[in-house]
Amino acid sequence: MNRPDVYASTWRLPVIVWQCLFFVGPLLFMIAVSFFLVKNYRMQEAFEMANWSRMMTRGYFWDAYWYTLGLAAASTVLATCLAFPAAYGLAFKVSESTRRWIIFLLIIPFFTSYLVRTFSWYVLLAESGVVNAILGKLGFGPYTMLNSAFGTLVGYMTLTLPLVVILQTLSLANVNRSLIEAAHNLGAGRMRTIFTVIVPSAKVGLIIGAVFCFILSFGDFVAPYYLGGSKPPTLPILIIDTTKSGQQWPRAAVVAVVMMVTLLTAAFTAITMAYRKRR
Amino acid sequence: MAEPQIVFDNVMKRFGDAVAVDRMQLEVAEGEFLAIMGSSGCGKTTTLRMLAGLETPTEGEIRLNGQRINELKPSERETPMVWQSLALFPFLNVIENVEYGLRMRGVEADERKRRARLWLERMEIAEFETRAIDQLSGGQKQRVALARALVTEPPVLLLDEPLSALDANLVVRMQGVLSRLQKELGITFVYVTHSQSEAFAMADRVVIMSKGRIEQVGTPREVYRQPASRFVAEFVGSNNILSGTVNNLQSGELVVDTGLGPVAAVRPDDRELTRGQAVELVLSADNLELSTTEPDSVNRVACKLVSEEFIGTVVTLLVESPGGVELRIQKQQRDIDQVSLEEDMPLWVSWSPSSVYVLPG
Numbered sequence: 001m002n003r004p005d006v007y008a009s010t011w012r013l014p015v016i017v018w019q020c021l022f023f024v025g026p027l028l029f030m031i032a033v034s035f036f037l038v039k040n041y042r043m044q045e046a047f048e049m050a051n052w053s054r055m056m057t058r059g060y061f062w063d064a065y066w067y068t069l070g071l072a073a074a075s076t077v078l079a080t081c082l083a084f085p086a087a088y089g090l091a092f093k094v095s096e097s098t099r100r101w102i103i104f105l106l107i108i109p110f111f112t113s114y115l116v117r118t119f120s121w122y123v124l125l126a127e128s129g130v131v132n133a134i135l136g137k138l139g140f141g142p143y144t145m146l147n148s149a150f151g152t153l154v155g156y157m158t159l160t161l162p163l164v165v166i167l168q169t170l171s172l173a174n175v176n177r178s179l180i181e182a183a184h185n186l187g188a189g190r191m192r193t194i195f196t197v198i199v200p201s202a203k204v205g206l207i208i209g210a211v212f213c214f215i216l217s218f219g220d221f222v223a224p225y226y227l228g229g230s231k232p233p234t235l236p237i238l239i240i241d242t243t244k245s246g247q248q249w250p251r252a253a254v255v256a257v258v259m260m261v262t263l264l265t266a267a268f269t270a271i272t273m274a275y276r277k278r279r
Numbered sequence: 280m281a282e283p284q285i286v287f288d289n290v291m292k293r294f295g296d297a298v299a300v301d302r303m304q305l306e307v308a309e310g311e312f313l314a315i316m317g318s319s320g321c322g323k324t325t326t327l328r329m330l331a332g333l334e335t336p337t338e339g340e341i342r343l344n345g346q347r348i349n350e351l352k353p354s355e356r357e358t359p360m361v362w363q364s365l366a367l368f369p370f371l372n373v374i375e376n377v378e379y380g381l382r383m384r385g386v387e388a389d390e391r392k393r394r395a396r397l398w399l400e401r402m403e404i405a406e407f408e409t410r411a412i413d414q415l416s417g418g419q420k421q422r423v424a425l426a427r428a429l430v431t432e433p434p435v436l437l438l439d440e441p442l443s444a445l446d447a448n449l450v451v452r453m454q455g456v457l458s459r460l461q462k463e464l465g466i467t468f469v470y471v472t473h474s475q476s477e478a479f480a481m482a483d484r485v486v487i488m489s490k491g492r493i494e495q496v497g498t499p500r501e502v503y504r505q506p507a508s509r510f511v512a513e514f515v516g517s518n519n520i521l522s523g524t525v526n527n528l529q530s531g532e533l534v535v536d537t538g539l540g541p542v543a544a545v546r547p548d549d550r551e552l553t554r555g556q557a558v559e560l561v562l563s564a565d566n567l568e569l570s571t572t573e574p575d576s577v578n579r580v581a582c583k584l585v586s587e588e589f590i591g592t593v594v595t596l597l598v599e600s601p602g603g604v605e606l607r608i609q610k611q612q613r614d615i616d617q618v619s620l621e622e623d624m625p626l627w628v629s630w631s632p633s634s635v636y637v638l639p640g
Contacts, residue, residue, distance in 0.1 A: 181333055182366035184353035186427070187383035196379075200370040277411070 027260070034253035041247045051250045055258075061238070065258070068234040071149060072218035075156040079164045079213045080206065082157070087168035088194070091175070103169065106162045117158050118222050125151060125227070147229030155223020160213040167212065171205020172198065207274035211267050218263060235259055282345045284309040284467055285330065285435065290339035292325055292491075299325040301491035303339070307469065309434070312461050314470045314482035318514075322491040323471045327437050330469065331358045343435075354383070359428035360437040363444070365420050367412045373423050374399065374408045380431040398426040402456075418449050425460070436461075438470045442477060454480050475515055479503070487511050509559055509638055517564040517595065517607050520638075525556045532632070535560060538604040543577045544635035552637075559638040564595065564609040566634035569626055571618065576629035582606065584624050598626055 037046040055061050090099050109117065124130045125145040135141040145151055175198055183193040199206065217223075221236035230237050235255055242252040285307035292300040300322040307313050315323040328334040329341060332353035340347050348356065359380065367376050377395040386394070399405040402422040407415060415423065421441065428436055438457075442450045458481045461468045472478050478485050479499040487494040487502060487510075494514075495507035506512035512520055523537035533546040535558060542560060552558070568574065573581075582598035585605065594615060596608045606628060 176364075176366070178362050178364050178366040179368060181353070182360075182362060182368070183379075183383075185331055185333070185358070185360050186380040187354050187431070188379075189352075189354050192383060196382075197368065200368075203370070 030253050031257055033250055034257050036250040036253075038247055038250060043247065043249055051254050055251055055254045060233075061255070064233050064235050064238045067232050068218060068236075069262070071152060071156070071224070071234065072214050075153055075160065075217035076210050076214045078153065079157060079160045080168075080210050083161060083164040083168050083209065084206075086165050087172050088198075090165070090169045091172035099169070099173065103166055106166050109158075109162050114159055115222055118155050118226050121151075121154055121158065121227055122146070125154065146227060147231065149228065152224045152228030152234075155227040156213075156217040156220065159220060159223065160216050163216075164209040164213050167205055167209035168202070171202040171209075174205075175201040204274045207270050211270045214266055214270075215263055218266075219259065282342065283307060284344055285469070286340075286342040287326070288340045288342065290326075290329065290336045290341060292322070292329060292334060293337045298491050300329070300336075303491075303493060305486065305493065305496070307467060309467055310465045312458070312468045312470065312481055312483045313486065314472060314478035314484070315486045315488060316472055316475065316478045316514075317488035318473060321488040323473075323486075323488050324439055326488070327360070327439055327469060327471045330435075331360050331437055332356050357431070357433045358435050358437055359431065359433050360439060361424045361428050361441045363440040365424040365441070365444075367420060367423055367427070369412050371412070372408075373404065373410050373412065373415070376412065376423055377426045377430050379427060384431065395426070395430055398430045402426045417445050418453065421445065421453055422456075425456075429460075429464070433466065435467045435469065438468060440472050443472075443474070450477070457481060487514060489514075504563070505636060506561060506638065508640060512559075512561050512638060517609060519562040519564060519567075519606050521560045521562065521604070523558060523560060525552050525554055525558055528552060528554055533637070535637075538602050539580050539600050539606075540602070542635060543632040544637060545633050547637050550639065559640075561636040561638055562606070562630060563634065563636070564607040566630055567606065567608045568629045569596070569608060569610065569615070569618075570629070571626065574627050574629040577632060578635070579627055579629040580606075582626050582628050584620060584622055584626055586622070587620055596620075598628060600628075 033043075034051055035047045035049070037044045037048055037050065090102055094102070122129070126132070127142055127144065127146075131145070132142040135143065145154075179197055179201060180193055183197040188196060219236060220234075221240065224230065224234040225237055228234070233241065235258075239252045239255050242248045242255065283306040285305075287303045287305040290300060290303040291298070303326065305326075315326060317323045325334055329336055332348070332351055332355075336349055341349055343356075343358075368379065371379065374392070374395050377398055378391045381391040381394060396405065396408070399408060402425060404419055404422045404426070407419060407423075412420065412423070424441070442453050445453060454477060457468070457470075461481075468481075470478070470482065482499060484496060485499050485502050486496050489510050495502055495511045497505075497507075502511060503515055506515060506518070509520060512518045521535075521537040521539060521542065523535040523542065525533065526536045526541060527534035528546065531546050533544045533552065534541050535544060536542075537560065544560065546552070568576070573579065580600050582600050585597040585599050587597070588595045589612070592612050594610050594612050596610065598606050598608060600606065608628065
């Protein structure tokens with residue numbers, strides 16, 4: 001190794017050490033824990049398949065798995081579709097300074113704790129909450145919105161929408177304007193231009209926005225717990241429950257490893273799709 | 280008589296306070312190859328974009344085949360354009376790019392493929408049908424852009440400096456391709472460029488623009504030999520422009536006092552001149568003769584050589600008169616091969632009165 005290489009690697013070292021100590025290390029430990037045993041409420045080092053075979057054969061695990069996957073997928077589709085018109089407007093219909101301000105405003109939600117933002121939905125969505133009060137005046141309802149998949153999705157949107165809008169806006173704003181003009185010039189109206197030129201051009205950013213939404217929703221504990229009422233449980237809730245009942249950290253680790261594998265697969269597939277080049 | 284195919288009737292385009300195109304009157308005949316020329320910011324591209332509907336005129340009317348098109352959306356016009364950047368869709372392959380216009384017009388897939396292939400063959404790029412755009416050379420991309428624009432058989436093709444990204448020898452080849460194509464198709468080409476050689480090589484008529492206004496419209500020869508203004512004279516070619524006052528007026532003949540001394544010229548018959556009037560004369564660099572001995576010509580000046588510049592087969596010489604006036608002279612390289620040029624060497628410059636052009640205005 002020559003000198004400049006040593007210099008550069010020295011600067012890279014902190015990040016690598018940090019990631020190894022606090023990400024890769026714990027991850028490997030978690031995988032190890034999933035093979036441990038619990039006896040008399042005590043964890044024991046072991047290498048047994050017992051936790052895996054137990055979890056993989058339980059109906060409640062698979063119910064939770066498919067429910068979580070379905071909710072996260074719905075959240076991804078919903079956030080992507082809701083964010084797109086907003087991002088399109090920000091990217092193409094407003095001046096650059098307006099866009100900068102709105103992106104700044106979209107960051108503000110992240111200043112408040114996600115937990116606080118989730119709780120504030122209580123006031124709005126409860127049986128006697130603001131939304132039902134207004135609907136009642138109009139002669140509708142009351143509707144049950146909390147403790148349901150709807151409530152969970154509202155929570156997911158609270159978590160992910162600002163981020164998805166920002167990511168989509170940034171990628172749409174970078175679409176080459178002359179491609180859009182060329183589409184119009186060749187006879188494409190506004191809608192067809194969106195689907196035949198703008199979406200393919202901004203594909204990478206749109207997919208990365210969706211990937212983030214999926215990851216955040218799939219792993220979220222707060223929305224399904226407080227707004228979804230834990231019933232049916234999602235995988236993060238299952239993890240909490242498992243650790244609480246009989247100190248089953250190893251079984252919780254199994255759930256966590258399955259979640260990791262699912263997310264890695266989903267993210268890898270999506271990113272591959274995003275960057276896939278035609279020959 | 281029917282109106283010309285394209286008419287700009289008193290068209291004005293403002294961006295905020297800036298006037299991009301100023302009260303433009305322009306007519307383009309069907310099947311004409313028209314080049315719009317000017318330096319950057321002169322309004323030539325804005326003019327083209329208004330024709331495509333990508334900009335809306337602030338005032339005035341643009342008519343295509345007698346129909347006002349100001350309000351027509353770009354997608355409703357049959358005025359495809361070839362962009363300077365080409366604007367090919369990078370996420371589509373070659374044939375999909377060419378098919379795009381047909382797809383937007385609801386042409387069926389089989390028919391679309393067939394017509395796109397015909398154009399790929401015509402542009403001699405059929406073998407790249409399924410290639411990605413980023414795997415093509417500059418010239419090949421150019422041909423894809425042309426095929427994509429022409430596949431819908433439009434009445435007009437708009438070209439916005441399409442050759443500016445190509446290297447010199449490819450430019451000449453593509454000029455040939457474009458000229459031939461335009462003649463074969465018989466459709467109107469409106470070609471925006473800042474390059475005089477491109478415009479003069481291909482166009483039937485040239486429009487010279489400056490600061491949003493049309494300075495002159497004419498054949499390349501007219502614009503070159505009879506510039507309508509000092510701007511045009513300076514913009515096209517390598518002209519020497521001399522200011523002077525009319526001294527002697529006779530029928531058919533004119534003598535103007537200039538920094539070079541009295542210059543004899545042919546009296547222009549299309550305008551009135553009076554003694555003492557200030558005029559500007561154009562001496563085309565290629566109309567000046569050079570000799571080492573005193574020539575037998577009415578207009579002759581003893582100068583000394585300042586510099587020479589060699590571009591291919593043409594040499595541009597800069598000489599200085601005793602009065603300090605610099606003249607540019609263009610000669611074929613082979614014409615001056617016999618003379619060994621040295622700096623400060625005395626040279627006689629001469630020209631015939633008929634080659635002197637008196638600028639109007």
